[in-house]
Each structure stands twice: as structure tokens, then as C-alpha cells.
Amino acid sequence: MAKLVIITGGSQGIGRATAQRFLADDYRVFNLSRRDIALSGAVQISVDMVNVDWLSACAEQLVAAAKEADEVVLIHNAARQEADAIDSLDGAAFRDVLQVNLVAPQQLNNLMIPHMKPGSSILYVGSTLAEKAVKGCASYIASKHGLVGLMRSTVQDLAGRGIHSSCVCPGFTDTGMLRGHIGDNPEIIAAITENVSAGRLIDPQEIADTLHFCARSPVLSGAVIHANLGQIER
Ligand SMILES: NC(=O)c1ccc[n+]([C@@H]2O[C@H](COP(=O)([O-])OP(=O)(O)OC[C@H]3O[C@@H](n4cnc5c(N)ncnc54)[C@H](OP(=O)(O)O)[C@@H]3O)[C@@H](O)[C@H]2O)c1
Incomplete structure (x- = not known):
């Protein structure tokens, strides 16, 4: 059986x-x-998914690959996280984050779904911030909440088509995105891991295994899966 994964944001991290x-x-x-x-x-x-027409140059290549596949797993993983806030975030900056984190996944859905056979899946990479907020990253939080809505709509709109969908929401995972925000300062890392019941950062491989499990698990269709090593709420 020919199996195909199309993933966004595979150049590093998760x-x-x-x-x-x-x-x-x-x-x-x-x-x-x-x-x-x-x-x-x-x-x-x-x-570069910030460009609204980012998909046009590769659409033919992706569709041709999907047509040859018995199963397609579409993984919406790429994202950018900016430091911003509700009282200063302007429309252009907000639009750019939404384009990468939320609109681009839907552009890819729109292109690929007609070519995805039963047994295929659409997996979204959310965040703990898909269902709660913290100070100082409003555009990212709004985009991740939107991604859960997109997953739930995927399940409803594709009912009966044999395509399942889930949203995996990682906690603090040791990647370039996290290090870009917190650096390598052991005190900051300790402050973060104090809020994780397992007392450590997540290895990207653990999220990869969870996504692979979701692709094999239609029973998880519609699920928002919190993969965060037991984040402690204060
Ligand atoms: N790390 C965490 O603690 C954490 C926690 C919760 C959720 N997540 C989520 O997990 C996913 C992966 O995060 P990560 O930590 O692995 O992040 P990462 O190391 O920063 O990787 C992000 C990926 O997104 C791609 N990307 C960003 N902007 C892009 C653009 N304009 N066009 C195309 N690709 C773009 C990057 O590729 P290029 O730079 O090569 O374009 C990169 O491969 C994201 O959805 C993130 O929100 C991560």
C-alpha cells in the first residue's frame, strides 16, 4: 500500500x-x-506560507503525489509565535500570524481533500494555548484556538468520507521555537519544568509518536489530545 505524509514545518523541531x-x-x-x-x-x-499564494507553485506536485497514494496523512505543524498583546497588536502583524498558523492549513486542506482516499487523516498541531491563554502572545493563542475549530469542522464536514482528524496539543517541547523564547538559561528552564508534573521538557520524538498514533487511530477523530507531560495549573 502506498502511504504518503504531507507535513508543514518539517525543517526542525517537532x-x-x-x-x-x-x-x-x-x-x-x-x-x-x-x-x-x-x-x-x-x-x-x-x-513561505506567509505569502497568500504560497501553494500555487507546488499544488500540481502535491496533487500528483496524493493521487498515487492509498493513504494520505496531512499534518499541519508549521507555526510562528510572536510576542504581542491585545492592546498593541496591529492588523497587518495579526494577519501574518493567522496566514501561517491558520489560513495556510485550510489552503492545504482545500487543495488536498478531494484527492484523499478513505483511511486518510488530517492532523493539526495545536498547543496547550489552544484552550487557554497566557499573557503576551495574543496572535499565537488566537490562531491555536482557531486550529481546534478547524479540526472540529473537518470532522463534521467530512463525515462519511473515511477521513479522520485530531488535534495534538503539545506542552513545553525542547525545540527551536521554545529555545527562541526562553533561551538556554537553566534557571528559566527549571522554572518551566517546575510546572510540569514529569519535571522535564518534552522530547520532540514524543509528539512525533503521538501524531503517528493518531494517524493510525480513527477512533480519535474529533479529539483534542493534550500531550504535555501533565502541566500543573496554578
Ligand atoms: N515547542 C513547543 O514547546 C510547542 C508547544 C506547543 C505547541 N507547539 C507547536 O508545535 C508545532 C511545531 O513547533 P516546534 O516547536 O517544532 O517549532 P519550530 O522548531 O520553531 O519549527 C517551526 C516550523 O515551522 C516552519 N515555519 C515557520 N514559519 C513558516 C513559514 N512562514 N512558512 C513555512 N514554514 C514555516 C519552520 O520552518 P522554516 O523556518 O524552515 O520555514 C519550522 O520548520 C507548532 O505548531 C507549534 O505551535 C510547540
Whole structure:
């Protein structure tokens, strides 16, 4: 059986670990990001999803690959996280974050769904911030809440088509995105892991395994899966 994964944001972090996980299970992997995934066996398509027409140059290539596949797993993983707030976030900056984190996934859905056979899946990578808010990243939080809505609509609108969908919501995962915000200061890392019942950061591989499990688990269709090592609420 020909199996295909199309993942966004596979050049590093959770996306790269996920691409590796599916490659190990004999999936053909296509990655969409600005930088190369640099992973033997994966097909790189370089795109900047902040551009509204980012998909036009690669649409034909993606559709051709999906037509050859018996199963397609579409993984909406790419995201950007900015430091911003409700009392200063302007429309243009907000639109850019929504374009990458929320509109681009729907553009890809719109292109791919007609070519996805029963047994296929659409997986969204949310965040603990998909269902709660903290200070100082309003655009990211709004986009992640929206992604849960997109997943729930996917389930409702595709009922009976044999395509399942879930949203995996990672907690603090040791990737470039997290390190970009907190750096390598051991005191800051300790302050974060104090709020995790397991007392450590998540390895990207753990989220990759969860996404792989979701692709194999239609029973989880409609689920928002909190993959956060037991985040402690204060
Ligand atoms: N790490 C965490 O603690 C954490 C927690 C909760 C949720 N998450 C979620 O997990 C997912 C992966 O995060 P991560 O931590 O692995 O982040 P990361 O290391 O920063 O990777 C983000 C990926 O998104 C891609 N990307 C960003 N902007 C893009 C653009 N304009 N066009 C195309 N691709 C773009 C990047 O590729 P290029 O730069 O090569 O384009 C990169 O591969 C995200 O949805 C994030 O919100 C992460």
C-alpha cells in the first residue's frame, strides 16, 4: 500500500521528528517549509506560507503525489509565535500570524481533500494555548484556538468520507521555537519544568509518536489530545 505524509514545518523541531517517524514506517514524506528538511528520503518543497499564494507553485506536485497514494496523512505543524498583546497588536502583524498558523492549513486542506482516499487523516498541531491563554502572545493563542475549530469542522464536514482528524496539543517541547523564547538559561528552564508534573521538557520524538498514533487511530477523530507531560495549573 502506498502511504504518503504531507507535513508543514518539517525543517526542525517537532515537524522534523515527525517526518522521521513516518519515514521509519515506510511513508513517502513531503515537507513544506522555507528551509530544507535535510532528511534522506524526504522530498523538500520550499515555501513561505506567509505569502497568500504560497501553494500555487507546488499544488500540481502535491496533487500528483496524493493521487498515487492509498493513504494520505496531512499534518499541519508549521507555526510562528510572536510576542504581542491585545492592546498593541496591529492588523497587518495579526494577519501574518493567522496566514501561517491558520489560513495556510485550510489552503492545504482545500487543495488536498478531494484527492484523499478513505483511511486518510488530517492532523493539526495545536498547543496547550489552544484552550487557554497566557499573557503576551495574543496572535499565537488566537490562531491555536482557531486550529481546534478547524479540526472540529473537518470532522463534521467530512463525515462519511473515511477521513479522520485530531488535534495534538503539545506542552513545553525542547525545540527551536521554545529555545527562541526562553533561551538556554537553566534557571528559566527549571522554572518551566517546575510546572510540569514529569519535571522535564518534552522530547520532540514524543509528539512525533503521538501524531503517528493518531494517524493510525480513527477512533480519535474529533479529539483534542493534550500531550504535555501533565502541566500543573496554578
Ligand atoms: N515547542 C513547543 O514547546 C510547542 C508547544 C506547543 C505547541 N507547539 C507547536 O508545535 C508545532 C511545531 O513547533 P516546534 O516547536 O517544532 O517549532 P519550530 O522548531 O520553531 O519549527 C517551526 C516550523 O515551522 C516552519 N515555519 C515557520 N514559519 C513558516 C513559514 N512562514 N512558512 C513555512 N514554514 C514555516 C519552520 O520552518 P522554516 O523556518 O524552515 O520555514 C519550522 O520548520 C507548532 O505548531 C507549534 O505551535 C510547540
